[in-house]
Amino acid sequence: xxxxxxxxxxxxxxxxxxxxxxxxxxxxxxxxxxxxxxxxxxxxxxxxxxxxxxxxxxxxxxxxxxxxxxxxxxxxxxxxxxxxxxxxxxxxxxxxxxxxxxxxxxxxxxxxxxxxxxxxxxxxxxxxxxxxxxxxxxxxxxxxxxxxxxxxxxxxxxxxxxxxxxxxxxxxxxxxxxxxxxxxxxxxxxxxxxxxxxxxxxxxxxxxxxxxxxxxxxxxxxxxxxxxxxxx
Amino acid sequence: xxxxxxxxxxxxxxxxxxxxxxxxxxxxxxxxxxxxxxxxxxxxxxxxxxxxxxxxxxxxxxxxxxxxxxxxxxxxxxxxxxxxxxxxxxxxxxxxx
Amino acid sequence: xxxxxxxxxxxxxxxxxxxxxxxxxxxxxxxxxxxxxxxxxxxxxxxxxxxxxxxxxxxxxxxxxxxxxxxxxxxxxxxxxxxxxxxxxxxxxxxxxxxxxxxxxxxxxxxxxxxxxxxxxxxxxxxxxxxxxxxxxxxxxxxxxxxxxxxxxxxxxxxxxxxxxxxxxxxxxxxxxxxxxxxxxxxxxxxxxxxxxxxxxxxxxxxxxxxxxxxxxxxxxxxxxxxxxxxxxxxxxxxxxxxxxxxx
Numbered sequence: 302x303x304x305x306x307x308x309x310x311x312x313x314x315x316x317x318x319x320x321x322x323x324x325x326x327x328x329x330x331x332x333x334x335x336x337x338x339x340x341x342x343x344x345x346x347x348x349x350x351x352x353x354x355x356x357x358x359x360x361x362x363x364x365x366x367x368x369x370x371x372x373x374x375x376x377x378x379x380x381x382x383x384x385x386x387x388x389x390x391x392x393x394x395x396x397x398x399x400x401x402x403x404x405x406x407x408x409x410x411x412x413x414x415x416x417x418x419x420x421x422x423x424x425x426x427x428x429x430x431x432x433x434x435x436x437x438x439x440x441x442x443x444x445x446x447x448x449x450x451x452x453x454x455x456x457x458x459x460x461x462x463x464x465x466x467x468x469x470x471x472x473x474x475x476x477x478x479x480x481x482x483x484x485x486x487x488x489x490x491x492x493x494x495x496x497x498x499x500x501x502x503x504x505x506x507x508x509x510x511x512x513x514x515x516x517x518x519x520x521x522x523x524x525x526x527x528x529x530x531x532x533x
Numbered sequence: 534x535x536x537x538x539x540x541x542x543x544x545x546x547x548x549x550x551x552x553x554x555x556x557x558x559x560x561x562x563x564x565x566x567x568x569x570x571x572x573x574x575x576x577x578x579x580x581x582x583x584x585x586x587x588x589x590x591x592x593x594x595x596x597x598x599x600x601x602x603x604x605x606x607x608x609x610x611x612x613x614x615x616x617x618x619x620x621x622x623x624x625x626x627x628x629x630x
Numbered sequence: 631x632x633x634x635x636x637x638x639x640x641x642x643x644x645x646x647x648x649x650x651x652x653x654x655x656x657x658x659x660x661x662x663x664x665x666x667x668x669x670x671x672x673x674x675x676x677x678x679x680x681x682x683x684x685x686x687x688x689x690x691x692x693x694x695x696x697x698x699x700x701x702x703x704x705x706x707x708x709x710x711x712x713x714x715x716x717x718x719x720x721x722x723x724x725x726x727x728x729x730x731x732x733x734x735x736x737x738x739x740x741x742x743x744x745x746x747x748x749x750x751x752x753x754x755x756x757x758x759x760x761x762x763x764x765x766x767x768x769x770x771x772x773x774x775x776x777x778x779x780x781x782x783x784x785x786x787x788x789x790x791x792x793x794x795x796x797x798x799x800x801x802x803x804x805x806x807x808x809x810x811x812x813x814x815x816x817x818x819x820x821x822x823x824x825x826x827x828x829x830x831x832x833x834x835x836x837x838x839x840x841x842x843x844x845x846x847x848x849x850x851x852x853x854x855x856x857x858x859x860x861x862x863x864x865x866x867x868x869x870x871x872x873x874x875x876x877x878x
Binding site: 537538539540546549550551552555556558559560562563566567570571573574575577578581582585586589 | 664668672673674675676677682683684686687690691694730733737740741744745747748848851852855856858859862863866872875876878
């Protein structure tokens with residue numbers, strides 16, 4: 302086990318160091334931040350062109366479209382979570398750290414979500430307006446995405462960690478990750494749709510919140526185990 | 534035991550009270566499913582035996598085994614040996630938790 | 631605690647020897663029970679007052695569907711053994727279980743559709759929670775198979791699939807409850823005759839029970855057969871496998 306000496310940083314400072322490092326790297330690479338955001342905008346704009354221009358029909362599908370666009374944007378962004386670290390060897394170094402890997406993985410997930418997930422959440426009301434989502438659903442949409450997209454990131458992280466060493470991993474990542482996102486998608490879209498018909502928003506957000514807590518508790522453990530399998 | 538045979542003629546049996554297509558489709562799917570999943574392993578076993586015999590006869594014919602000079606097979610051999618020794622280690626009783 | 635017995639059971643050689651003894655019995659009981667269940671189901675079940683002869687579909691569907699739920703727990707347990715004790719036999723079982731489980735899920739969906747096309751008037755019904763969660767179990771099993779085939783390194787693939795099976799097992803349960811909840815909330819007026827609880831007399835559930843036993847035996851036999859193949863293939867350099875193959 303890890304030798305506990307005075308020279309080794311505590312878990313908290315290791316968490317913060319990983320977080321700062323990843324945010325610093327992300328700030329140098331604007332594309333990683335911009336691409337998921339652009340993808341979200343473009344995919345959401347394709348639906349009115351492909352499906353319908355009728356405001357009423359757009360209203361009906363908008364919650365689902367927004368959630369699926371956010372889901373795909375998060376999935377496509379996932380690939381950059383561990384890849385560059387894997388390629389330059391810093392991931393292998395991370396695994397050698399004496400601090401619990403759980404917290405480093407959590408830090409990496411957090412920074413990745415701040416960079417690629419949060420912009421999508423922030424811009425969602427604008428797209429919601431373009432897709433004719435009723436005005437009273439903006440807040441439910443914003444809140445459900447705010448609580449739900451971190452779950453998507455945490456789940457996606459397991460898939461990326463499992464496939465990080467593979468040559469072609471784009472589709473396999475989607476095949477592994479997408480079925481796992483069903484519960485988030487169900488309650489995310491319900492949280493947007495149902496309050497319009499008098500249901501209580503807080504209940505849906507509570508379920509999403511419970512999923513987020515469960516994902517925070519368990520998913521980094523699975524990601525950490527997957528990284529130990531994939532790297533070395 | 535609990536009931537009698539429900540049909541008096543073969544035609545009636547095939548018709549299944551008008552649901553013949555669905556009922557018989559299900560039983561055909563089930564039969565294919567069971568048979569395939571029992572025969573496929575038996576077929577695979579024959580394949581493994583055949584592969585083994587071919588490898589053996591080749592090795593006994595050629596003193597210099599050209600197949601094994603190919604890097605692919607060489608690698609496979611090394612991998613096999615590695616797996617074997619790893620197995621031995623894994624199956625050792627004793628000091629593992 | 632002495633774990634010798636555990637490692638002995640987990641050794642491919644003793645598993646092979648043990649199953650050589652079991653197989654004749656298992657196959658005999660399987661053939662008898664399956665024949666009996668099929669004859670009973672096809673000939674003797676009286677028509678249901680609502681569903682007519684379609685209860686014959688349910689005998690198969692219920693047995694296969696119930697059995698298919700065993701695969702993710704099985705793979706999760708095998709995965710845990712692979713990750714914790716590094717016993718290769720567990721992975722050999724898990725690998726074949728994924729493929730067989732995908733078959734089971736597919737047959738469940740197909741027979742369910744064939745039943746639904748009569749009773750609901752549609753081949754696919756998103757409001758049926760069982761059908762939808764079975765679909766996602768099918769997808770998750772395919773994901774495990776896809777991950778396995780994407781990885782070249784046997785050892786790494788074993789561990790990765792083990793982990794994905796454990797995660798998938800937890801996920802299947804969450805999906806099942808989410809989908810059920812979703813249906814209750816989202817679609818209060820489900821089609822009439824949705825539940826298959828209409829047929830539940832002993833004249834129906836006795837042959838179904840027999841069929842469940844037969845299908846479980848079939849699962850066991852098929853899994854043992856393919857695991858034995860996996861042993862012969864992966865251990866082909868071992869002396870006992872060479873002798874065994876040379877003799878056959």
